[in-house]
Amino acid sequence: MPPSSAALALPRHHPNHPNHPTIHSTVSWLFLSLLFLYIVYYSTLLFEPAPTITSTTIQTATNEFQDSENLQTNTSKPPTEVLRFDTELKHIAFGIAASSRLWRIRREYLKLWWRRGETRGAVWLDRQIRTTKNENLPDIHISNDSSKFPYTNPDGDRSAIRISRVVSETLRLGMEDVRWFVMGDDDTVFIVENLVRVLSKYDHNQFYYIGSTSESHFQNMLFSYGMAFGGGGFAISYPLAVELEKMQDRCLKRYPGYYGSDDRMHACMSELNVPLTKEPGFHQYDVHGNLLGLLAAHPVTPLVSLHHLDVVDPIFPGMSRAQGIKHLLESAKYDSASIIQQSICYDKKRKWSILVSWGFAIQIVRGILSPRELEMPTRTFLNWYRRLDYTAYSFNTRPVTRHPCQKPFVYYMTTTKYDEARDNIIGIYTLHRERHPNCRWNIESPEKIETVVVLKKEDSNRWTKAPRRDCCRILPAKRNGTLFLWVGNCQENEVIEL
Structure with missing residues (x-):
């Protein structure tokens, strides 16, 4: 939906005492010269390239993992009686709503997660476009004419009617052995392994309408807390899609004043007496700006989808939006179940909180x-x-910092490797250089840490157990400027104690 044109700045938090020394009114030319040289020098530090990740760094990480006395063998086992269904990727048919006007840009997102020969489904466009052979894309179809349906909303676009019929039109393609229809937009990225994990919890023979709501409290009030927002994606079981297809055209004629496709879909689900089954891993991302705060504190549930990627900033600095998502999916190849899952630990000696x-x-x-x-x-x-303002979110938030000394030092993932000999995953994270306020606390600055190495093992069964964050431990470091961490299943009696 089109954002408001009004601009809003983030609230600023000022310390109760001054952090910057005052400048005397009389300054000699020598002092000004030194100040100029300092500024030039500091600027070069801010924009210097990230440290090169070498094979030596990776080897050091594996040695630390091998030698650490803090690492204990995980003895926990997945539950023996977990009700799950044998849903696989081949049982899912995707219906992707797309626009010919934005196709050239949006198709780059689709290429990131689509797997030719594994994923099934179709892209539904409003008109014919030029295509290139051998692109990693679904089959392209043109939506049926929807001009016979009335549309009276003054603020929307009647393409919402066309998009609301994507599930029914995908059903009419007659694909075999389909258990679930999953709808998304052309700027929606799915983590398909986690989509399969989520849908495997549900009996596809029953009527299920699965998705999630908006991050904006106002959006949910305007539409419904019981509606699956379509950009974040939603899933409909096969028998429910069959019933929907039978009545949807009649249903659509009853709601000409609705804004979008997802509220029309919700109206038809209500007529079928099927409520929304909420899965918080589907993300509409009705926000602007930097997703760091949302991704770094992801709920303890599988990451299923990302949406509105053209609206938010690239998730990795220095990359385009599509490059950033591709970079994230590189780590997902090694442990998709754990992608962006949160762990918390403390360096008590240096009085650091680590997220x-x-x-x-x-x-x-x-x-x-x-x-x-x-x-x-x-x-x-x-x-x-x-x-x-920030009170209009549908979840709790906190300010970026309550004190200038507590502005976080952020380390973005540079590379993820698999050590086959030791069956370990090694992640290398590099400090993102940015200005930090002057801090007068007598606490060591994290800026001395250039690289963080994270070691873990794949945990593909984590969502067959009760949801729980991984535990995090600091490993002994044998080189300056590098912090070694281990994340994984918590041991018996292991808690985070301050």
Whole structure:
């Protein structure tokens, strides 16, 4: 939906005491010269290239993992009686709603997650376009004429009717052995392994309408907390899709004043007496700005989808939006179940709080913040309606920093490797250089850490167990400027104690 044109700035938090020394009114030319040289030098530090990740760094990481006395063997086992269904990727048919006007840009997102020969489905466009052979894309179809349906909403676009019929038209393609129809937009990226994990919890022979709501409280009030927002994607079981196809055209004629496709779909689901089954891993991302705060504090559930990628900033600095998502999916290849899952630990000696979002970013903060605070998203982003402040989210948030000394030092994932000999996954995270306020605390600055190495094992069964964050431990370091961490299943009696 089109965002408001009004601009909104993030709230600023000022310390109670001055952090910057005052400048005397009389300054000699020598002092000005030194100040100029200092500024030039500091600027070069800010924009210097990230340290090169060498094979030596990776080998050091594996040795630390092997030698660490802190690492214990995980003896926990998945439950023996977990009701799950044998759903596979081949049982899912995707219906992708696309626009010919935006296709040239949006198809780059689709290429990132589509797997020719494995994923099935179709892209539905409003008119014919030029195509290139051998592109990693689904079959392209043209939506049927929907001009006979009335549309009276003054703020929307009647393409919403066409898009609301994507599931029914995908059903009419007659694909065999389909258990689930999954709808998404052309700027929706799915983590398909996690989609399969989520749908495997449900009996595809029953009527299921699965998805999630918006991050904006106002959006949910305007539409419904019981509606699956279509951009984040939603799933409909096969028998429900059959019933929907029978009645949908009649249903659509009853709601000409609705805005979009997803509220029309919700109206038809209500007529079929089927409520929304909420899965918070489907993400509409009705926000603007930097997704760091949301991704780093992802709920303890599989990451299923990302949407509105053209609206938010690239998730990795220095990359395009599509490149950033591709970079994230590189880590997902090694442990898709754990992608961006949060872990919390503390360096008690240096009084640091450490927040790990595996495969994405690590944040180190001076001082000890409680896990209850760290698991809450920081407001690095803006509301969809920019005139609304941070109270208009549908979840709790916290300011980026309460004190200038506690602005986090962020380390973004540079590379993820698999050590076959030791059956370990090694993640290398590099400090993102940015200006930090002057800090007068007598606490060592994390800026001395250039690289964080995270070691873990694949945990493909984590979602067959009760949801729980991974535990995080600091490993002994044998080189300056590098912090070694281990993340994985918590041991018996293991808790985060401040």
